[in-house]
Amino acid sequence: MKKILIATIISSVLAFSCDDFSMENQGFKLKNLPGYVAFANTGGTITPIVRSLTENSANSNLRIENATGSTSNITVTYAFSGTAVFGTDFTVTTPGGSANATGGTVVITATNKKSTVLDYAFVNLGIDPITDGTPDGAKTLVVTLVSAVNADGKEFVVGRGAEGSTIYLLSSTINIADVN
Numbered sequence: 001m002k003k004i005l006i007a008t009i010i011s012s013v014l015a016f017s018c019d020d021f022s023m024e025n026q027g028f029k030l031k032n033l034p035g036y037v038a039f040a041n042t043g044g045t046i047t048p049i050v051r052s053l054t055e056n057s058a059n060s061n062l063r064i065e066n067a068t069g070s071t072s073n074i075t076v077t078y079a080f081s082g083t084a085v086f087g088t089d090f091t092v093t094t095p096g097g098s099a100n101a102t103g104g105t106v107v108i109t110a111t112n113k114k115s116t117v118l119d120y121a122f123v124n125l126g127i128d129p130i131t132d133g134t135p136d137g138a139k140t141l142v143v144t145l146v147s148a149v150n151a152d153g154k155e156f157v158v159g160r161g162a163e164g165s166t167i168y169l170l171s172s173t174i175n176i177a178d179v180n
């Protein structure tokens with residue numbers, strides 16, 4: 001077992017130090033990662049983002065990230081759905097962003113401003129539940145990413161996932177429990 005392990009390590013080192021080594025030669029089919037914007041996957045595995053808050057909870061940040069690099073700042077458009085009403089059940093606290101009853105926009109500030117390097121940039125979309133002082137029942141807010149485009153006109157895919165398959169990290173759900 002040890003010999004096999006050592007042989008594997010040596011052959012791996014040789015393979016990586018060899019000049020004409022390429023992933024394609026090893027049978028891997030590589031595809032360029034498309035530029036994307038998605039909710040940050042904080043749990044280590046791709047799982048739907050669901051938060052449970054109450055009306056009197058503090059502001060809760062939903063991180064929206066771009067890990068593929070951008071030559072300029074990215075404007076992200078998102079939509080609200082669910083039973084929670086903007087201005088009545090929650091408000092948005094992101095500086096520089098704008099929001100209304102149907103959704104809003106936030107800006108991800110590009111850091112390296114190069115498309116050739118993988119880069120990591122994000123913005124926190126702050127959702128602040130409102131204590132209305134009346135019994136109005138639990139509400140649900142779903143925030144869904146709609147589009148993302150940078151100042152140079154490059155469009156980014158929203159969410160993670162291949163065409164025709166499940167798209168992950170496209171939306172986040174916030175359950176807001178009532179405070180009477």
Ligand SMILES: [Ca+2]
Binds near residue numbers: 089130132136139178
């Ligand atoms: Ca409410």
Ligand SMILES: [Ca+2]
Binds near residue numbers: 055135179
């Ligand atoms: Ca209430």
